[in-house]
Amino acid sequence: MRIQGKALVMGDNVNTDELHPSQFYSLDDRRVRSGFLQAAAGYERIGSGDLAGRVIVAGDNFGCGSSRETGARAFLLAGVRAVVARSLARIFSRNVRNLGLAAVECPALPAIAPDVDVELDLERRRLQVPAAALDLPLTPLDPMWAAVLAAGGLLPFLGIGEPGGATRCGASLPVVQGTR
Amino acid sequence: MVICGADSHTVMAGALGCFASGMGSTDILALLLTGEVLLSIPGSIRIDFEGAMPEWLFGKDLALEIIRQLGEGGAVDLALEYRDGTASGLTMDSRFAIANMAVEAGATNGVFVPDDTLRGYLAERDGAAGPLPGFEAAWLVPDAGAAYVRHLRIDTGALRPLVALPGDLGRIVAAGDAEPRPVQQVFIGSCAGGRLEDLAAAARVLRGRRVAPGVRLVVTPASQAVFHACLRNGIFEVLSEAGAMITNSSCGACGGIDKGLLGAGEVCVSTSNRNFRGRMGSPDGLIYLASPLTAAAAAVTGRICDPLDVLDDRALPRRGDTRPARIAGELT
Secondary structure, X not given: OXXXXXXXXXXXXXXXXXXXXXXXXXXXXXXXXXXXXXXXXXXXXXXXXOOOOEEEEEOOOEOEOOOOHHHHHHHHHOOOOEEEEOOEXXXXXXXXXXXXXXXXXXXXXXXXXXXXXXXXXXXXXXXEEHHHOEEEEOXXXXXXXXXXXXXXXXXXXXXXXXOOHHHOXXXXXXXXXXXX | OEEEEOOHHHHHHHHHOOEEEEOOHHHHHHHHHHOOOOOOOOEEEEEEEEEOOOOOOOHHHHHHHHHHHHOOOOOOOEEEEEEEEEOOOOOHHHHHHHHHHHHHHOOOEEEEOOXXXXXXXXXXXXXXXXXXXXXXXXXXXXXXXXXXXXXXXXXXXXXXXXXEOOEOOOOXXXXXXXXXXXXXXXXXXXXXXXXXXXXXXXXXXHOOOOOOOOOEEEEEOOOHHHHHHHHHHOHHHHHHHOOOEEOOOOOOHHHOOOOOOEOOOOEEEEOOOOOEOOOOEOOOOEEEEEOHHHHHHHHHHOEOOXXXXXXXXXXXXXXXXXXXXXXXXXXX
């Protein structure tokens, strides 16, 4: 899987309350989308703008804090294409991958300029930033997470939902008996 | 025993000798459907609490000291293994407060090595029914010769009350070293800081005192059991007479949900677990994290302060002592 996009650069220890404050915890997708980045200082206007095709490029411990999945859903609803960080908070990385959005770690990631083009190659496990002449290795994903991403999320991986289905509130889930 | 919950503070159950880890709702849905979950086996950081445990030091102070030493992301994908080697022993309420904040260092889980303190707590909870057969066999106990990524030794006798400065958990300092900034709200509550020990400590500080003018004190018990215990033993009466607002037990202000949200520019001292921007309401509110003692002292003085500097000896609460707060003469 290759993912290209314009970088949206963020810092270290960016937490879930900054990324998506709790007053936007909602069953209404428009409300969820409108909360994206609304408590991240200096990012409020960016969060409200057109983010289709963006790749979040962040520092250490990105997404620390809450397990609220609405925060992860806001990334998809905003059109973010992938997240790459020096390191990812555990619950956040699970949440976005479960919804089918690639979240990968690049421990050698230096600070990069805002809005430059970046490219992720998940098979070759490389991050490329042509403007900075960077070609860096990504931390290998557990094979199950790679399969979850290839399927478009955890529920489709388990054969019980469409890719991206979990991002739609109110999407009905089939009653599953004896999945295993 | 393995516990997974759709709440990042599921890690709190590590005080019960379990592997307990938080995750999101799709993870939990899949777990309910399949009975399985993918977890990578975390390396471990061993944390030994040693020395005397002063009566004015609380689980929250120790939780903050751990994060001060490890850093906010210092335990990502790692397990914290706590060992209580203090002279007096940590109370279960303090252990819950410590395990609750394992996730704030990024840890997958945090577990107290089971001991007689846990055994006694469970025996009281189980009552006449007694424990489930084989329950103790499911406790997590370290292997002999276990390897650790890192080993912290925390001398509890050398600590002072701590506060986390607003914004993130990267700046944790002695309460007395923080700028004595005026506060508009004090929040004593939540899963992390609304247990009986916490509310009893607040009542001992506030007994016979008033919440400072211009400060609202919001008290949210951690559970119905804590709520009812406080009704029975007079803690609510003391807090209410001091001017506190007491809410039902639930998630609330600490998660930015309701019952005490911050307005722009307001400063709050909270016994909860996150001081992130926007966490408790307005992104322009400022949240300090502290023990119930430090929080109650801020409610009385109206500013951030070291409780040991402003409270005379008679008001210093005894940690873990949850006897009725209204016993005549108890504090004098």
